[in-house]
Amino acid sequence: MAKIKYSYDTETCKYERVKTSKSDILINALSFFSVSLIISFFILLAFQAFFTSPKEAALIKENKELKLYNEMLSKRMDDTENVLELLQSKDDNLYRTVFEAEPIPNSIRNGGVGGVKRYKDLLDLNLSQEEMIINQFEKIDRLRTRMYIQMESFDQISEMAKNKEKMWASIPAIQPVNNKEMKRLSSGFGTRMHPILKRWRLHEGVDYSAPKGTPIYATGDGKVVTVKSNFGGYGKEVVIDHGFGFTTRYAHMQSFNVKRGQKVKRGECIGFVGNTGRSTAPHLHYEVRKNDKPVNPIHYIFKDITAEEYEELLKLASVKNQSLS
Incomplete structure (x- = not known):
């Protein structure tokens, strides 16, 4: 009621x-x-603030997982980048130093990846996490570029190592005649009195006094480019091209043991000591040229010789005496 x-x-x-x-x-x-x-x-808002639907809870869980995976991926890329930087540092400061090669400029190592336009397809999707996703793609692309450049560098170093091994075998690094007692070097490189002209002039090699018929050895791997005989000058001579800018001349020989165009190895007998051409006694005149300029052969001898023996060679080569040719 x-x-x-x-x-x-x-x-x-x-x-x-x-x-x-x-x-x-x-x-x-x-x-x-x-x-x-x-x-x-207001009750509904309060309920939503404190309680979520199963669908919303699943989305929230998925977002948290994606964020975690993104952080893990980012850390992995940072670790990879640190390893790559270590390889780059060794490449520039160790490997390339050993093989006398210029380091790769940072402008090439850290070159761009094409700018934001490269990711136009992603931008067109209007993704909610657009900035984060594009940053990760840029990071990956930079790593790929730097890794590719590093792989190319290692290929170059591998090739240089092969050439370096060949170069070490080609350098005129032994004495051209047997000189175990260190007594055969009779005249060194530099200004010497010419035995016939009787005036001071540049002696472009060194002289080894030895009996006729003493074996003469190639001082490095190379190819014989000259085998000829002269009535004057060097007499019978052999010239070997070792590559890498090095050539050697063996003059006043008695006879040859090689032919023009023949490839020879270090220590291989190429002929025998004589007294031909403008020579005053049986001996071998031996020259080393680097980029067609005469250099002191003693400076390149490092194989099959002790430090004391090398000092003795330097002492004998420095004597300002008369050359034999």
Whole structure:
């Protein structure tokens, strides 16, 4: 049963029954509904703030996993980059130093990867994590570029190592005649008195005095480019091209043991000591040229010789005496 409401009328000084109109009922109902709707909305927001749906929970879990994987991937790339930097440092400061090669400039090692336009397809997708994804792609591309350059560098070093081995075998590094007692070097490189012209002039090689028929050896691997006989000058001579800018000349020979165009190895007999050409006694005149300029042969002798023997050679070669040719 509905409650009957009364209100006090000040004019009549009596309680009068309150009559509720339909409009009042409608207004009260709307007011109640509005307040209820507002309260429900705030309750829903509070519920969403503290509670999530299974679908939302799955998405949140997936986002956390993706973020974790991204951090792990980024760390792996940082570790790879550190290893690559170590290889680059060894390449520039060790390997290339040993093989006398210029280091690769940083401008080449750290070259660009093409800018943001390279990732236009990704940009067109309007990804929510666009910046993070593009940064990772740029990092990967930079690593790939640097690794490719490093692989190319190692290929070059491998080739240089092969050439270096060949170069060490080609350098005129032994004495051209047997000189175990260190007594056969009779005249060194430099200004010497010419035995026939009787004046001081550049002696472009060294002289080894030895009996006729003493074997003469190639001092490094190479190819025989000259085998000829002269009535004057060097007499019978052999010239070997060792590559890498080195050539050697063996003069005043008695006879040859090689032919022009023949490849020879260090220590191989190429002929025999004689007294031909402009020579005053049986001996071998031996020259070393680097890039077609005469150099002191003693400076290149390092095989099959001790430090004391090398010192003795230097001492004998420094004597300002008369050459034999």
